[in-house]
Amino acid sequence: MRIILDVMGGDKDPSEFVRGAVMAKKEYDADITLVGDEVKIRETLASQKVSAEDFEIVNAPDVIKMEDNPLSIRREHRDCSMATALKLVAGGKGDAVVSAGNTGALFIGGTGYIHCIDGVRRAALATILPLGNPFLLMDCGANAEVTPAFLVQFAHLGSVYMERVMGIENPRVALLNNGAEAHKGTPLYKEAHGLLAAEKDINFIGNVEGKELPFNACDVVVCDGFSGNIVLKTIEGTSRFVMKQFTSIFDGIIGKIAGALVIKKAKGLKKRFDAKEYGGAPFLGLSKPVIKAHGNSDAKAVKNAIRQAVAYVNTGVIDAIARQTAEKKNEQGK
Amino acid sequence: MRIILDVMGGDKDPSEFVRGAVMAKKEYDADITLVGDEVKIRETLASQKVSAEDFEIVNAPDVIKMEDNPLSIRREHRDCSMATALKLVAGGKGDAVVSAGNTGALFIGGTGYIHCIDGVRRAALATILPLGNPFLLMDCGANAEVTPAFLVQFAHLGSVYMERVMGIENPRVALLNNGAEAHKGTPLYKEAHGLLAAEKDINFIGNVEGKELPFNACDVVVCDGFSGNIVLKTIEGTSRFVMKQFTSIFDGIIGKIAGALVIKKAKGLKKRFDAKEYGGAPFLGLSKPVIKAHGNSDAKAVKNAIRQAVAYVNTGVIDAIARQTAEKKNEQGK
Numbered sequence: 001m002r003i004i005l006d007v008m009g010g011d012k013d014p015s016e017f018v019r020g021a022v023m024a025k026k027e028y029d030a031d032i033t034l035v036g037d038e039v040k041i042r043e044t045l046a047s048q049k050v051s052a053e054d055f056e057i058v059n060a061p062d063v064i065k066m067e068d069n070p071l072s073i074r075r076e077h078r079d080c081s082m083a084t085a086l087k088l089v090a091g092g093k094g095d096a097v098v099s100a101g102n103t104g105a106l107f108i109g110g111t112g113y114i115h116c117i118d119g120v121r122r123a124a125l126a127t128i129l130p131l132g133n134p135f136l137l138m139d140c141g142a143n144a145e146v147t148p149a150f151l152v153q154f155a156h157l158g159s160v161y162m163e164r165v166m167g168i169e170n171p172r173v174a175l176l177n178n179g180a181e182a183h184k185g186t187p188l189y190k191e192a193h194g195l196l197a198a199e200k201d202i203n204f205i206g207n208v209e210g211k212e213l214p215f216n217a218c219d220v221v222v223c224d225g226f227s228g229n230i231v232l233k234t235i236e237g238t239s240r241f242v243m244k245q246f247t248s249i250f251d252g253i254i255g256k257i258a259g260a261l262v263i264k265k266a267k268g269l270k271k272r273f274d275a276k277e278y279g280g281a282p283f284l285g286l287s288k289p290v291i292k293a294h295g296n297s298d299a300k301a302v303k304n305a306i307r308q309a310v311a312y313v314n315t316g317v318i319d320a321i322a323r324q325t326a327e328k329k330n331e332q333g334k
Numbered sequence: 335m336r337i338i339l340d341v342m343g344g345d346k347d348p349s350e351f352v353r354g355a356v357m358a359k360k361e362y363d364a365d366i367t368l369v370g371d372e373v374k375i376r377e378t379l380a381s382q383k384v385s386a387e388d389f390e391i392v393n394a395p396d397v398i399k400m401e402d403n404p405l406s407i408r409r410e411h412r413d414c415s416m417a418t419a420l421k422l423v424a425g426g427k428g429d430a431v432v433s434a435g436n437t438g439a440l441f442i443g444g445t446g447y448i449h450c451i452d453g454v455r456r457a458a459l460a461t462i463l464p465l466g467n468p469f470l471l472m473d474c475g476a477n478a479e480v481t482p483a484f485l486v487q488f489a490h491l492g493s494v495y496m497e498r499v500m501g502i503e504n505p506r507v508a509l510l511n512n513g514a515e516a517h518k519g520t521p522l523y524k525e526a527h528g529l530l531a532a533e534k535d536i537n538f539i540g541n542v543e544g545k546e547l548p549f550n551a552c553d554v555v556v557c558d559g560f561s562g563n564i565v566l567k568t569i570e571g572t573s574r575f576v577m578k579q580f581t582s583i584f585d586g587i588i589g590k591i592a593g594a595l596v597i598k599k600a601k602g603l604k605k606r607f608d609a610k611e612y613g614g615a616p617f618l619g620l621s622k623p624v625i626k627a628h629g630n631s632d633a634k635a636v637k638n639a640i641r642q643a644v645a646y647v648n649t650g651v652i653d654a655i656a657r658q659t660a661e662k663k664n665e666q667g668k
Contacts, residue, residue: 066515067515210569211570213572214571225512227560229513233543238568240548242576246577
């Protein structure tokens with residue numbers, strides 16, 4: 001298996017990405033291609049005392065930045081590191097792409113260079129949130145606008161993912177909404193609710209509200225990318241805030257008595273909410289694995305994203321989605 | 335000053351509302367009219383050993399339930415306790431309404447019976463969230479769909495509220511979005527961003543993401559009611575979840591050593607995230623104060639909502655909004 005890593009485009013220096021790749025190569029059974037500024041890549045490998053022979057290196061020094069127009073990945077930045085990584089996988093030179101760059105560009109590039117699975121209208125960004133139970137939030141940022149039919153397809157993609165990759169039987173699918181009742185939400189959400197309730201191959205359990213999300217409410221949350229991104233970031237901010245409040249309270253009280261033990265346990269909890277631990281978010285619906293690592297990824301986060309890419313390839317989830325989509329198409333054709 | 339309290343329509347029994355009114359009457363300088371099932375109201379007052387003479391009682395036993403169509407407040411439920419309370423204020427028989435009932439119905443009833451301030455297109459539900467700094471989230475549930483012009487007006491309403499009621503000079507207004515850059519979000523949000531940036535009388539500071547909300551990012555957050563409601567409930571659920579995790583960790587470790595002190599401090603923190611402490615959310619833009627108490631309000635939450643209604647009347651914020659809206663209209667007419 002070969003993972004293609006875009007070492008540019010994240011908030012941090014490319015050297016963090018190279019260091020993450022070195023860590024991943026030691027831990028996981030995967031070959032890695034490093035795509036980016038070759039000089040920088042070789043410098044970092046040398047400083048790490050790692051032989052450049054251990055990696056394939058593809059020189060692509062141009063970078064699409066966070067503030068760049070995502071469409072530029074098909075135009076002025078069509079040879080940037082991200083585009084190059086995607087084209088390598090599209091051309092069969094690798095099994096999965098990992099990038100921490102511009103999410104919109106990765107979505108447009110992924111859809112443009114790699115294409116959706118036959119029958120899938122839109123790919124979407126799917127993040128696992130490890131709260132009361134691990135649940136999949138989808139879309140969490142690729143499609144700011146959706147149609148009810150997209151949401152139904154997200155429900156199917158998410159179900160297959162949770163079943164295959166997370167081993168959850170008959171995953172509970174819920175629609176994010178501003179109330180429990182079927183008539184809640186915008187006209188788009190009301191229509192999606194009706195369509196989801198009529199689907200036979202998914203276990204649709206109705207609407208879910210933000211306040212229930214952390215308490216084992218469901219296994220897949222379906223929503224538009226605007227709302228999903230807001231949920232993701234609100235969970236991130238709120239958990240960070242509450243933890244800060246708590247640790248400041250306990251800092252003063254406990255002092256040296258139970259200090260070490262408390263700090264250790266608190267760190268474990270912090271890890272649970274740390275986006276860097278999630279590994280990254282796959283674009284479900286694409287015909288090859290594309291993993292979006294957190295923009296702020298450091299070496300450890302990069303390593304975790306590569307771990308997820310390896311797992312994604314190994315589970316055969318894309319074949320499972322393709323089979324299910326083809327079956328559905330056949331049924332509808334009858 | 336007279337506050338009109340709808341004692342029906344919340345999740346809890348009307349007796350909780352009557353008990354909340356009894357507590358509020360003792361603490362705040364306000365007369366209270368209790369609207370609902372007169373038999374139940376008199377029974378509760380008797381059981382509390384409170385004279386029925388201390389309150390005005392209006393018999394309106396019909397109730398609009400959480401699952402009822404909000405529009406029914408203008409049709410089959412036009413004489414329910416909520417509608418009756420709104421009509422009393424509209425007719426000058428009181429200064430503010432407090433209700434814990436169906437949010438949609440309170441919005442439609444408020445707009446229908448009490449009307450918006452002249453020049454205001456849409457009222458919106460505004461909640462103060464007391465995190466790193468107290469900030470106003472608006473709309474948080476009344477208008478699932480909005481136009482860019484509504485969002486601009488919400489920005490004005492929220493600014494005046496934070497200045498008048500919370501004493502914040504030149505409040506920082508931000509647009510909720512899925513990224514910091516001006517081009518982020520749906521077409522509606524992009525357009526709203528442009529309009530807000532061009533407004534002279536508000537201190538627009540750009541987009542805000544969910545992860546920044548708890549960290550003193552701004553004073554007013556403007557958004558559609560669907561997204562706002564989701565943010566509100568996601569903050570509620572996440573903070574409850576993280577606190578639960580923390581208290582379970584510390585329970586075991588600390589035992590009896592620092593127990594009492596820790597529990598006391600943790601409770602103080604919990605209070606901070608407790609919706610019942612907020613008091614309630616005003617519908618900004620209506621020509622009289624209408625305060626939405628939390629659906630799950632108990633007596634204490636009812637008391638706090640009445641406290642907020644009293645404060646709302648006293649600050650004269652509605653007159654300030656009316657003046658500002660009229661000035662704006664004049665300017666535009668020139």
